[in-house]
Amino acid sequence: MKKGVIVQASSRSNGNTSLIVSFVNEELGFDIIDLNKKTIGHFDYEFNNQNDDFNSLFKHIVSNYEIIIFATPIYWYTMSGILKVFLDRISDFLKIEKEFGRLLRGKKMSVISCGSDHEIFDGFTMPFVQSANYLGMDYLGHVHTWLENDEIPNKVNLEIKKFVAKQLNKSTKNT
Template sequence: MTKRILIFGSSRNDGNTSTIVNCLKQSLDFDLINLNGLNISHFDYKHQNRDDDFLPLMRKVIGYQQIIFATPVYWYTMSGILKVFFDRLTDCLTIEKDLGRKLRNKQMSVLSTSNDDSQNEEFFLPFILSAEYLGMDYIGNIHTWLENEKIPNVVKNRITYFAKLHSTN
């Protein structure tokens, strides 16, 4: 099994984030999970959703050493689909604490996609702080975009850097 998993959180399966992820795939080996195809409901304090797709997904995720999140920028932050996933990580600190413990010392990284270079570092703060809270090692992030439906060279260089970050860590 590859040691990394990419958790993909776009609202469209063949959009810009997907194009970037496919490019990354050419230089980095990873298994891919598309959150858009899963039944993961909003966090529920009563955990009545414990039988949806979240916990089986997490049982799979803890088998990997590196966890990469790929998300479009929607309203200055991560996609709603990915935010629901992060909210549900609370399940791993309450009803499935063993799963939460197993996230410790795993590596997290993030790839964001919008329409241009105008990204602020604060975008990555929720990921950095979540990694810290979960005892994970945050290894880095890149911001990406397309121009006329193509990946510009500056972004290709970032993708190369991002891929190397995972193979050297």
């Protein structure tokens, strides 16, 4: 099984979040999945979106990776809409094809946010922490990033490196 995947969830495939993802991936060498290049419909109780990209993508992720890192820009003080829809659709696998939903148990989740502010507001990580708890996943933490003059500042660079080291150390001790 492959070590991990970075799920990039920005409305711009080549924006600031992508730059951060590329930098993080230089340290990790994980696969990258760009949700902006997928067609994923909203969750609905009739499961009318079964023929979009979500089902095969979710099955691929849970069958092949131990660590899932969600990388999202901050839009309106929270995760991107693309990522929210992705997380909502996990409900499909809690209702139908539950064997795939159960594969999340014991996997590890991390979050990278990218914003225009140096600060992150209280509560940003709550949906990730609580979702990980509910799904039986190990939440490994969050790092907040930003760019200055289209470059990653030294402070962010150091925080990313600490974050990566912490995540890999925790995950290798538990696998």
